[in-house]
Amino acid sequence: xxxxxxxxxxxxxxxxxxxxxxxxxxxxxxxxxxxxxxxxxxxxxxxxxxxxxxxxxxxxxxxxxxxxxxxxxxxxxxxxxxxxxxxxxxxxxxxxxxxxxxxxxxxxxxxxxxxxxxxxxxxxxxxxxxxxxxxxxxxxxxx
Amino acid sequence: xxxxxxxxxxxxxxxxxxxxxxxxxxxxxxxxxxxxxxxxxxxxxxxxxxxxxxxxxxxxxxxxxxxxxxxxxxxxxxxxxxxxxxxxxxxxxxxxxxxxxxxxxxx
Numbered sequence: 001x002x003x004x005x006x007x008x009x010x011x012x013x014x015x016x017x018x019x020x021x022x023x024x025x026x027x028x029x030x031x032x033x034x035x036x037x038x039x040x041x042x043x044x045x046x047x048x049x050x051x052x053x054x055x056x057x058x059x060x061x062x063x064x065x066x067x068x069x070x071x072x073x074x075x076x077x078x079x080x081x082x083x084x085x086x087x088x089x090x091x092x093x094x095x096x097x098x099x100x101x102x103x104x105x106x107x108x109x110x111x112x113x114x115x116x117x118x119x120x121x122x123x124x125x126x127x128x129x130x131x132x133x134x135x136x137x138x139x140x141x142x143x
Numbered sequence: 144x145x146x147x148x149x150x151x152x153x154x155x156x157x158x159x160x161x162x163x164x165x166x167x168x169x170x171x172x173x174x175x176x177x178x179x180x181x182x183x184x185x186x187x188x189x190x191x192x193x194x195x196x197x198x199x200x201x202x203x204x205x206x207x208x209x210x211x212x213x214x215x216x217x218x219x220x221x222x223x224x225x226x227x228x229x230x231x232x233x234x235x236x237x238x239x240x241x242x243x244x245x246x247x248x249x250x
Contacts, residue, residue, distance in 0.1 A: 046177045050168075050184030051191075053223070056216035058164050058192040059209055079144055081197055083151030088189035090152075091159035092168050096182040099172030108174075112231035115170035119224030122163050127217030133210040 054092075057126065164189070167220065174227055 041049075103111055159165060164185070172181040195207070 041175075041177070043177055043180045046171075046175055046180035047184040049223075050171055050181050051188040053167060053171075053188075053216060053219050054164055054185045055188035055192050056212050056219065057167065058189055059195065059207065059212050076144065076147060077197065079147050080151045081193070083148040084155045084193055085190045087152045087155035088159060088193060089186045091156055091162075091165055092185040092189055093182060094160070095165040095168030095185070096172040096178050099169040099174075099181075100178050102169065102173045106173075109231045112174050112227045115174050116224045116227030116229075116231060118166060119170050119220050119227060121224075122166060123217045123220030123224060125217075126163065126213055126220060130210045130213040130217060134214070 170227070171223070 106114070168181065168185045171185075172178050175181055
């Protein structure tokens with residue numbers, strides 16, 4: 001009956017193509033927000049760096065947990081491990097939430113500086129502990 | 144069983160509060176725009192580390208050079224901290240208080 005508007009789709013497509021091809025070529029509509037800051041890094045990079053740092057820092061402390069597991073003479077180390085894992089996950093969640101809260105109440109540069117100083121202090125302390133374990137200082141009289 | 148679970152949870156949770164790891168997590172998540180990645184990474188690392196510790200039992204330090212690993216971790220802390228301090232003191236618009244960057248001792 002009514003003939004389909006045969007020239008309309010082609011023209012519309014051509015018009016739309018002419019009008020929108022640079023836009024579509026440049027910006028995918030499925031990518032709503034590019035990374036807001038260049039220092040943010042990708043998800044995987046943040047994940048990996050956090051995991052590596054925390055894993056290395058925490059590995060030495062896990063002897064305490066091992067002692068806990070061994071001393072749990074209940075014969076249920078799986079339960080102890082489950083409880084400990086839940087506690088560790090919750091404590092890291094508390095840390096993340098605390099960091100997000102701090103980032104809302106402090107100025108970013110101020111927070112960066114404070115966090116940097118904290119990390120350097122932790123690094124020095126951790127390094128000192130490790131060095132003392134590796135090469136314990138003996139109390140020699142100074143020459 | 145529930146009592147054992149609860150007591151383990153409380154013990155480990157209290158021991159981890161204010162730990163160096165948690166301070167590091169606070170620092171990383173406060174200065175990163177991806178809290179989900181920070182949470183996932185730290186949670187996976189903590190569980191993995193405790194799994195390794197539990198698997199090795201009490202003789203972890205004889206299996207793994209934990210002191211050397213902690214030394215590596217301390218270097219990582221220093222690198223992250225130095226990068227944060229440098230990026231916080233990089234002048235964008237305000238260059239007036241750059242003296243706070245290199246804490247020179249005031250008399």
